[in-house]
Amino acid sequence: MTIRPAEAADRSALQALAAEALPSWPPDAFAPADARQTLVAELPPHGLVGFAVVQFALDEAELQALAVAAGFRRQGLGAALTDAAFACARRRRARVMFLEVRAGNHAAQALYRGLGFEAYGRRPRYYHHPEEDAVLMRTGLDAPLPKI
Numbered sequence: 001m002t003i004r005p006a007e008a009a010d011r012s013a014l015q016a017l018a019a020e021a022l023p024s025w026p027p028d029a030f031a032p033a034d035a036r037q038t039l040v041a042e043l044p045p046h047g048l049v050g051f052a053v054v055q056f057a058l059d060e061a062e063l064q065a066l067a068v069a070a071g072f073r074r075q076g077l078g079a080a081l082t083d084a085a086f087a088c089a090r091r092r093r094a095r096v097m098f099l100e101v102r103a104g105n106h107a108a109q110a111l112y113r114g115l116g117f118e119a120y121g122r123r124p125r126y127y128h129h130p131e132e133d134a135v136l137m138r139t140g141l142d143a144p145l146p147k148i
């Protein structure tokens with residue numbers, strides 16, 4: 001398995017993967033942008049089996065999306081993609097990474113907690129279809145964060 005930055009040629013495979021694994025993620029959000037990095041997990045002979053999207057602003061990073069194809073979960077790919085997102089954020093001098101996750105998405109929250117994220121707040125009814133709160137999580141990239 002290889003984790004690498006997405007290339008233009010990955011676009012249709014990424015859109016197909018997102019449609020299956022994370023349908024709320026808009027297809028145009030894979031467009032290249034200076035302040036955003038898409039990482040892909042490639043597993044021969046299956047092709048792309050996961051992706052992570054990280055957005056950067058000054059010394060902050062946001063993990064905007066993370067998904068692994070249904071048949072390839074619980075094999076460490078989600079954790080490996082998040083680790084790669086951390087490395088990418090550190091290279092860009094980010095000191096903290098934030099994310100939002102559905103309150104009912106216990107799989108993702110377990111993964112994030114295991115990698116050092118802590119919940120620091122909640123946005124009521126943030127998501128739609130179905131309506132659900134967002135749990136706000138964050139982790140320090142070079143040192144533990146002070147308590148809020």
Ligand SMILES: CC(C)(COP(=O)(O)OP(=O)(O)OC[C@H]1O[C@@H](n2cnc3c(N)ncnc32)[C@H](O)[C@@H]1OP(=O)(O)O)[C@@H](O)C(=O)NCCC(=O)NCCS
Pocket residue numbers: 021022064065066067068069072073074075076077078079080101105106107108110111112114
């Ligand atoms: C969340 C997601 C990315 C996890 O990917 P994954 O490759 O299965 O995760 P990993 O195999 O790296 O799991 C690492 C750890 O996270 C936790 N975890 C992952 N899936 C879990 C689940 N279904 N239930 C409980 N814990 C889970 C476990 O602690 C796991 O370690 P373990 O397998 O040794 O117990 C994947 O389930 C997914 O794509 N879901 C749909 C999209 C989504 O919800 N994305 C996140 C919101 S943006």
